Amino acid sequence: MSSQLRAVGCRGSLVFTQNLKLTQLAKSGRIEEAIGVFHGMTNRNTVTYNSMISAYAKNGRVVEARRLFDQMPYRNLVSWNTMIAGYSHNGCVAEALQHFKMMRKEGKDPDWSTFACALSGCANLAALQVGTQLHNLLLKSGHIIDIFAGNALITMYARCGRILTARQVFDEMVSVDLVSWNSLIAGHALNGYAKAAISIFQEMKKNGVAPDEVTFIGLLSACSHAGMVDDGLELFYSMSRDYPITPVAEHYACVVDLLGRAGRLGEALKLVKGMPIKANAGIWGSLLGACRMHKNPEVANVAAEKLFEFEPHTTSNYVLLSNIHAEAGSWGEVERVRVLMKERGVWKQPARSWIEIKNEVRSFSSDDSTEPRAAEVFMVLRVLNAQMRNIGHMSDSSLLDCG
């Protein structure tokens, strides 16, 4: 009997060790090696499968994740949550919801984590209808009292443009934490309510909650969207002066955006050059975007050169720089960018977008001939464009070409 137990114990500890190895490899992004370990294992338990499903999903390989999920002999709550999170984070909201319903049919009750990751997927795609369905299920399940699920709900409504509903969810929560406040602030920032975002910040402090670095990203982006340059700069300085928070790259990106939108490109460039940390592609890209808005080819060349070091093959960066020079009438510079693209083998890859219509996620691309109602779509675009011009908005030239 005891030798039998020992044997089981040994086998158990071998699986444990191999699972650990698998997880470590997956965490450090060595997915191929993780696959090798998985295939080499003779004994696999539920944790083994869950680890591998998670590793696939985190690398965007949802089809392979799903194959393992279907193959595994026993699925626990973590298996379902891993699969739903994987679908959610890869933009497959319909599949995430389908699995949500499947698990309930199999008698597995979703927990806060299931709701949180499914709602987070809806937030990213602005899938309001699916999100609202999940809200209803959340109310029925009783997990509405869960702070993590509530926070995901706030973000879902905010990102779908339903800021009042987001506030209502916040107000009805049994208890809130720093992430709840941050979600509410970021939600208001996203929807252009800068003054409200700042007053929520005051409210938060009055409630004895100390801000963190995420709070300030929300506040700075709020100021940036509303053109509140001085308030934004003051908040940026107060971070390290009044709170023990050291600005990171994301904060600098917000301030560059803030100065850039206001046309203060020289100051923005000076800030990036004087940063105590290394600038990233986002920061240079933000500056380049502002250069187009305010027609500044000189700063654009500096920003683009830095940006190309990070992303030498991203077509849109070259197109942006080329457009800036074209709008300034510098055809020699336009040609220089064209030669640069040719030398570096940069070519255009068509991007795809998606939208939720009647509970179904549909994908489309620019000039999509597979879209059955393309003529109608372009007609509506022309009308909108005319209306925008009437109220003085200068349209992007690419919109004028449509239809």
Place this chain on the structure above:
DNA sequence: ATAGGGTTAG
């Protein structure tokens, strides 16, 4: 013991 989980610029 090892697996899943909410907020973060453009």
